[in-house]
Amino acid sequence: MSTEFRSNVAHALKQDAVQTHLRTVVDRLRAHRQGALSDDAAFEQLRNRCEAIRADAIRRLPDLLEQFESNAQRNGIQVHWAETTLQANQIVLGIMQQHRATFLVKGKSMVSEEMGVNAFLQSHGIDCLETDLGEFIVQLADEKPAHIIVPAIHKKRREIARLIHGHFPGLPYNEDIETLAQSVRHFMRDKFRAAPVGLTGVNFMVAETGTLCLVENEGNGRLCSTLPPVHIAVTGIEKVIARLDDLPPLLNLLTRSATGQPITAYVNMINSPRRPDDKDGPDEVHLILLDNGRSRIAGDPELLETLHCIRCGACINHCPVYRQIGGHAYGTVIPGPIGAILEPQKQGFNAAAGELPQASTLCGACAEVCPVRIPIPAIINRLRWESVRKNQQSQNSRPVVPGAGSGRKPLEALIWKIWAWCCTHPGIYNRLTKLATRLRNRLPADMGVWTAVRKAPKPAQATLHEHLRTMNIDHE
Amino acid sequence: MNDARKTILDRLRLAHCPDSTPVKCDDQNDPVDSVLGSDERIDCFINRMRAVRTEVHDASHDSWLDILHGVCQARSLNNLLVSPHTRWGAMIYAEIRRFPALKDYSQTIEDWKPELFTAVDAAVTGAYGGIAETGTVILWPDAHEPRAMSLVPPIHVVLLEKSRIYNSLTEAMRIQNWTLTGMPSNVILLSGPSKSADIEQTMTYGVHGPKELIVILM
Numbered sequence: 001m002s003t004e005f006r007s008n009v010a011h012a013l014k015q016d017a018v019q020t021h022l023r024t025v026v027d028r029l030r031a032h033r034q035g036a037l038s039d040d041a042a043f044e045q046l047r048n049r050c051e052a053i054r055a056d057a058i059r060r061l062p063d064l065l066e067q068f069e070s071n072a073q074r075n076g077i078q079v080h081w082a083e084t085t086l087q088a089n090q091i092v093l094g095i096m097q098q099h100r101a102t103f104l105v106k107g108k109s110m111v112s113e114e115m116g117v118n119a120f121l122q123s124h125g126i127d128c129l130e131t132d133l134g135e136f137i138v139q140l141a142d143e144k145p146a147h148i149i150v151p152a153i154h155k156k157r158r159e160i161a162r163l164i165h166g167h168f169p170g171l172p173y174n175e176d177i178e179t180l181a182q183s184v185r186h187f188m189r190d191k192f193r194a195a196p197v198g199l200t201g202v203n204f205m206v207a208e209t210g211t212l213c214l215v216e217n218e219g220n221g222r223l224c225s226t227l228p229p230v231h232i233a234v235t236g237i238e239k240v241i242a243r244l245d246d247l248p249p250l251l252n253l254l255t256r257s258a259t260g261q262p263i264t265a266y267v268n269m270i271n272s273p274r275r276p277d278d279k280d281g282p283d284e285v286h287l288i289l290l291d292n293g294r295s296r297i298a299g300d301p302e303l304l305e306t307l308h309c310i311r312c313g314a315c316i317n318h319c320p321v322y323r324q325i326g327g328h329a330y331g332t333v334i335p336g337p338i339g340a341i342l343e344p345q346k347q348g349f350n351a352a353a354g355e356l357p358q359a360s361t362l363c364g365a366c367a368e369v370c371p372v373r374i375p376i377p378a379i380i381n382r383l384r385w386e387s388v389r390k391n392q393q394s395q396n397s398r399p400v401v402p403g404a405g406s407g408r409k410p411l412e413a414l415i416w417k418i419w420a421w422c423c424t425h426p427g428i429y430n431r432l433t434k435l436a437t438r439l440r441n442r443l444p445a446d447m448g449v450w451t452a453v454r455k456a457p458k459p460a461q462a463t464l465h466e467h468l469r470t471m472n473i474d475h476e
Numbered sequence: 477m478n479d480a481r482k483t484i485l486d487r488l489r490l491a492h493c494p495d496s497t498p499v500k501c502d503d504q505n506d507p508v509d510s511v512l513g514s515d516e517r518i519d520c521f522i523n524r525m526r527a528v529r530t531e532v533h534d535a536s537h538d539s540w541l542d543i544l545h546g547v548c549q550a551r552s553l554n555n556l557l558v559s560p561h562t563r564w565g566a567m568i569y570a571e572i573r574r575f576p577a578l579k580d581y582s583q584t585i586e587d588w589k590p591e592l593f594t595a596v597d598a599a600v601t602g603a604y605g606g607i608a609e610t611g612t613v614i615l616w617p618d619a620h621e622p623r624a625m626s627l628v629p630p631i632h633v634v635l636l637e638k639s640r641i642y643n644s645l646t647e648a649m650r651i652q653n654w655t656l657t658g659m660p661s662n663v664i665l666l667s668g669p670s671k672s673a674d675i676e677q678t679m680t681y682g683v684h685g686p687k688e689l690i691v692i693l694m
Contacts (some may be wrong), residue, residue, distance in 0.1 A: 025676060025677050028677040061488050062488040062489050081481035082480055083480040083483055083484060087480055131684065132674070133672045133675070134674030134675075150673070150677065151674070152674055152675070157676055160675055177680050178680045178681075180675060181672060181680045181682075181683050184683070189593060193590070209655060209659070217672055217673075218670055218671070218674075218684045218685065219670040219683065219686070222627050222664070222685065227628075244655050245646065245649065247645075248644065248645040248646045249646075251645070259673070262524070262609070262610045262611070263610040263667045264667065265666070265668045265669065265670060265671055265685070266664065266666065266670075267612075267664070267665035268664060269662065269663040269664070270662055271660065271662065273661065277619040278617075278618075278619065278622065278661055279581060279585060279622040280622045280623050280624045281622075281623055281661050296487065298488055298491045299487070299490070299491040304491075
C-alpha cells in the first residue's frame with residue numbers, strides 16, 4: 001500500500017526537527033486565536049451570522065455571481081470566467097502578452113497556487129515574483145507553501161537566513177528576523193516600482209457593489225494592486241457575498257480565527273481601475289473567476305458546505321494529523337482538514353489527493369473551531385463512502401466526485417458484508433465473539449500494516465455479554 | 477470565455493438549490509457592536525491603535541499643527557508630501573515656514589515614480605473616519621490624496637477628527653452610507669504600520685508598506 005500520500009507521510013514523520021518546529025509555531029497560532037476569543041457568547045453569535053452569510057451566498061451563487069459581474073463591469077473591472085486552471089492561466093498569459101509584459105509581481109493567493117500560474121508563465125518566458133515574505137521564502141527554496149496563512153511555517157529562521165544569504169551574497173549573513181525582513185523589503189522596492197503587472201488573490205467579492213476585498217498585513221497586496229498599470233485578481237467563484245453589510249462580521253471572524261488579530265493591518269477594497277481624476281492606481285483591473293470543480297461540488301446538498309470556507313486556516317492549526325505530517329505531505333495546494341475534503345472533490349478519487357479523506361482521526365477538532373461551522377468530519381465520512389460506493393445502486397444520488405467507487409475492493413466489500421450479516425444474527429455473533437475471547441492468546445502478533453506501528457489487538461478474557469451476565473444484567 | 481461563463485452558470489443553476497430565497501439569521505446585530513460613549517470610544521481607538529505600534533497623539537483643533545511640527549522635528553524630516561487642496565493641507569501650507577519642504581502629489585504617478593519611491597520622507601493625509609473596536613483608520617483616497625500616499629513613503633501621518641470615530645465598521649458604513657454614495661476606486665482600512673509574522677510567527681514591522689504610522693487626533 002505504498003501510495004504517494006503514504007510515502008509522503010513516512011518521509012514527513014522522519015523529519016524530527018521540522019516536526020518539533022512546526023508544533024511550536026502551530027501552538028503559537030492556536031494561542032493567538034484563543035486569546036482573541038474572550039467572549040464566548042458573542043463569538044457564537046458572530047459564527048451564527050457568518051455561517052448564514054456563507055450558506056446564503058452559496059445557495060444563491062449563480063444569481064450573486066451575475067449581480068457581482070454586472071456591478072464590477074459597471075465600475076470598469078473586466079471580468080473573465082475560467083472553467084479550468086488551464087483556461088485561467090491562458091487568460092493571464094493573454095493579458096501579459098497584450099501588454100508585452102515579461103514579469104509580474106504577485107501577492108499571496110491560494111487560487112494562483114491552484115492554477116500553478118508561476119510555472120505556466122515561466123514556460124512562456126514570463127517571471128513571477130512572490131512578494132509576500134513567506135511566499136518569497138518558499139519561492140527562493142523552490143518549494144510549495146506548507147500552510148495557507150503562514151506559507152513558510154516549516155522553516156526556521158536559520159534556514160531562512162541561509163536561503164537569503166545564498167540568493168543575495170551581497171547581504172551579510174544575519175539571523176535577526178527584522179534584518180531579514182528589511183533585506184527583503186529593500187530588494188522588492190525596485191520590483192514594485194518597475195512591475196508592469198500585479199497579480200493578487202481576493203478574500204471576498206461583494207455582489208451589491210462589485211467590490212473586491214483583500215486582507216493582508218504586509219502591504220505587498222496593496223502595492224501589487226496599486227502601482228502596476230495592470231492588476232489581475234484571481235479567485236474562486238465561491239468567494240462572493242451578497243452585501244457590503246456582510247463584510248464586517250466576516251472580516252472580524254476571519255482575522256481572529258486565522259491569527260487572533262482583531263483586524264489585519266490592511267483591508268483593501270477595490271472598486272474600480274483608475275478613474276479620470278485619479279493620479280494613481282492601475283488603468284486596468286481584471287478579475288478571473290475560476291471554477292475548477294466548484295460548480296460540480298455545489299450540486300451536492302451535503303458536499304457544498306465545503307464551499308463555505310473562508311480560508312482562515314483554523315482547522316489546519318487544530319488538526320492532530322497536520323501537526324504530525326505538516327503541509328507538504330498532503331501533496332495538495334490546500335493541506336489539513338479543509339484540504340482533505342476539498343482536494344479529493346476537485347481532483348477525484350483516482351488522483352493522489354483521492355486518498356486524503358483517510359488523513360483524519362475524525363477527532364472533530366476542525367469542526368469545533370471552524371468559524372463558519374463546516375461539518376468537516378461528516379464530509380470526510382461521506383467522501384470515504386463515496387470512494388467505495390457501488391455506483392449503480394443509487395440512481396437518485398448521482399456521484400458528484402470523479403472516480404466515485406474506484407476504491408471499492410471486492411474482497412473488502414465481501415468481508416464487510418459478512419461482518420454486517422454476523423452483527424445482525426445474534427446467535428452467530430455471540431458464538432464468534434466467544435470464540436475470539438477463547439483464542440485470545442493464539443492470535444498472530446504480526447498483522448501486516450496494522451502491527452508495523454502498533455501492538456496487535458488482544459480480545460478480552462470474556463465477551464461483554466458474559467460480563468453483563470456475571471453482573472446480573474441480562475437485558476441489553 | 478463566454479462559453480466558460482455559460483457552462484459555469486448553467487451548471488450552478490442545474491445544481492440542487494431550487495430555493496434561492498436568502499438564508500436568514502436571527503443574529504442580525506453585529507454582536508461585537510458595543511456602543512461606547514464618546515470618551516470611551518476615543519480611548520478604545522487610541523489603545524487599539526497603540527497596541528499595533530501606532531503613534532497616536534490626542535491633540536485638538538488648536539494643537540494639531542504644533543504636534544505635526546514636533547513629529548517632523550523628532551524625525552528630522554527633510555520633506556513632507558501633503559496636498560494644499562484639502563482643509564488640513566491648506567492650513568499646513570499656510571504655515572509653510574515651520575515645516576520641512578512641502579511636496580504636492582500634483583501629477584500622475586508615472587510622472588514621478590522614482591522621486592516618490594526614493595525622495596519622500598513622509599506623507600500626511602486626512603482620514604474619512606476611525607473605528608474604535610478594531611483601532612482602524614478609514615482612508616478614502618481621491619485626486620488630492622492618491623492611494624500611494626499611504627503606501628509608498630516610509631512614514632504616514634494621518635489626521636483624524638475625533639467626531640468621526642465610530643464604534644464599528646458596520647456603524648461607519650451605515651452612518652457614512654457607503655453603499656449609496658459612490659465609493660472611490662479604492663477604500664483602505666488601516667490598522668497599524670505594515671507588519672509580518674511569516675518568520676516563526678514573530679512579529680516584525682515595516683515589511684512592504686510604511687514602517688511608521690502616526691495618527692493625530694483633533
